[in-house]
Amino acid sequence: MAEARGALYAKLAIPLVLLFFAAGVVVADRGLSTLRLDLTEERRFTLSPVTKEILAGLDEPVALRLYVSSRLTDVNPALAAHAARVKALLREIEDLAGANLGLEVIDPLPFSAAEDLALSEGLPSLRLGRGAAEQLYFGLTGRNAVDQLRRIDFFSPERAAFLEYDLAALLSALARPVRPRVGLLSSLPLDGNPILRQPPQTLLDLIHPHFDLTDLALAGGSVPDDISVIMLVQPKDLSLAEAYALDQFVLRGGRLLLFIDPYSEQEALMAAQMRLPPRPPNFDAFDPLLTAWGLRLPAGQVVADRLSAREVEVSSQGRRVPTDYVVWLAMRQSEMAEDEPVVARIAPLNLNTAGRLLHRDEAESSLVPLVWTSTEAEALPIERLAVNGDPTELLADYRPGGSALTLAARLGGRADSAFPDGPPPSLLESLGEWGDDLAARHLGQSRAGLDIIAVADSDLLYDASYITMRQGTPIPLAGNADFVINALESLSGVPLLGSLRGRGLKERPFTVIEDLRREAELTFRQRELALIRRIEETQQEIGDIEERRDGGLVLTQPQREAMAALRDQQRIARSELRDVQRGLRAELDRLVRQVQLINILAVPLLVAALGILVLLVRRRRALGGAARLRGRG
Secondary structure (H helix, E strand, O other), X not given: OHHHHHHHHHHHHHHHHHHHHHHHHHHHHHHOOOOOOOOOOOOOOOOXXXXXXXXXXXXXXXXEEEEEOOOHHHHOHHHHHHHHHHHHHHHHHHHHHHHHEXXXXXXXXXXXXXXXXXXXXXXXXXXXXOOOOOOEOEEEEEEOOOOOEEEEOOOOHHHHHHHHHHHHHHHHXXXXXXXXXXXXXXXXXXXXXXXXOEOOOHHHHHHOOOOEEEEOOOOOXXXXXXXXXEEEEOOOOOOHHHHHHHHHHHHOOOEEXXXXXXXXXXXXXXXXXXXXXXXXXXXXXXXXXXXXXXXXXXXXXXXXXXXXXXXXXXXXXXXXXXXXXXXXXXXXXXXEOOOOXXXXXXXXXXXXXXXXXXXXXXXXXXXXXXEEOOOOOEEEEHHHOOOOOOHHHHHHXXXXXXXXXXXXXXXXXXXXXXXXXXXXXXXXXXXXXXHHHHHHOOOOEOOOOOOEEEEOOOHHHOHHHOEEEEOOEEEXXXXXXXXXXXXXXXXXXXXOOHHHHHHHXXXXXXXXXXXXHHHHHHHHHHHHHHHHHHHHHHHHHHHHHHHOOOOOOOOOHHHHHHHHHHHHXXXXXXXXXXXXXXXXXXXXXXXXXXXXXXXXHHHHHHHHHHHHHHHHHHHHHHHHHHHHHHHHO
């Protein structure tokens, strides 16, 4: 009887297990589908406190429409997986926002009312595949209570790491119907350069959703009252009216974002294109303002830093070889102020031929460094640079300076006017009766504390320094745009999205390999340059001998012997140069293999050692137990 009952239980066990498994799957699908466990170091798949703060601050309804074509699944499975993540994140935002945010997911089928709605909101369509006729959509639109429209035209998988930032930026713009007005005063053509055939810089497109960016005209000696922040780029050849307007704006509590560059590569390129010699920028009208604020930019100097140098390819003896360009810097988070939100999580920050900032000891202002070099940096005269300079020679001649140099800083405290006697007489004369009002409003010292963010570089604003294009989409390789927008947000007092902007640019350098590579390259580059110079000197001596033939067509015996000796020297030097170039590659490969081997074997060897240790302990215990048993017997 018991055996029959056991057999019945055995027959029922498998169906019951399958039933419980199916019930568990259904319950998990319905009740646990929204639960997620984010184990990434940056909590990349968890809504950040900044996004939650924006959602909590929604005082009026916001309507979101996600347009995603169902055909995406068939056309591009990878894009469909990205669409699923976008939907999930938007659902999470909707749940957290409550009644003030509504989300509608729309499938805009061809020739449908939904497609007409997408087109009316300005959403562009996609055509995937060759000869594809069907229009597909994968974008988002949002409207606030005053019917302002913001949209994300396309959720590119290339920007998957920036998804939460893109959504938070859209919601932040909708929550603030009136954008802060930022005045742009620039001597560089950020909005496009027909001479160099450059389109408008991507940075402007990234600024516009957050700020009302407008070009400034300061011929009247004053700044419009609705300007809260001025973005001043390469203030060269300023007029007295412009300099006075900037002086009074800052003293009245206006905020300034300053990019001032002792050597602008963009200006050098424009000069070369027009076949003009490059000339140093003329900051004569602006220098008195810097002096009044307690800031100094050493003229004719750029910063070189071997430890922050970016790698470029150069031509050496007919070969393309990688080398560190010591005046093109990629600043790491360790070289930024960790307690300043302006530089939060933006590393790397790419700078090209930047200058250095100094604080005047006698100034009443205060200077807080935001970005600085390593202690090995040195200041180079710009005469050693050219648009197509030799990075190999700069590296070989590099000499560590011994102290960190400030590249970007924030100025606070108080300052006096750069115009202690009031507005310039020529300005008052040009304004006529309006000049009396300008003179009456003159300030001799700051009314409130200064708030100036200064950067000793302007090339960082250009796409070439930090952006690459992938399938027509600009992808940032560094946090240059994030830094600029962070600075504008900090100066204008709007919520800082900096912690989100840097989420997709987590810096994970192989520091050990990189340091070893730099040391090896410096040694080999110095030897390489010495050999190249020896070859060039030998070639010059051969040329001199060929010119000194004493008017004859045939060389004399001493000349032939000297020529043969020089050619032997040249052949030996070229052979040594090839050995050095091969040796550099071999040394770098050896270093990489060595570090990789240590990383690969370290954990298995540690586990094996622990296993052997446990085995020995157990064996010892077993032998001890056996001995005790034998003793009892």
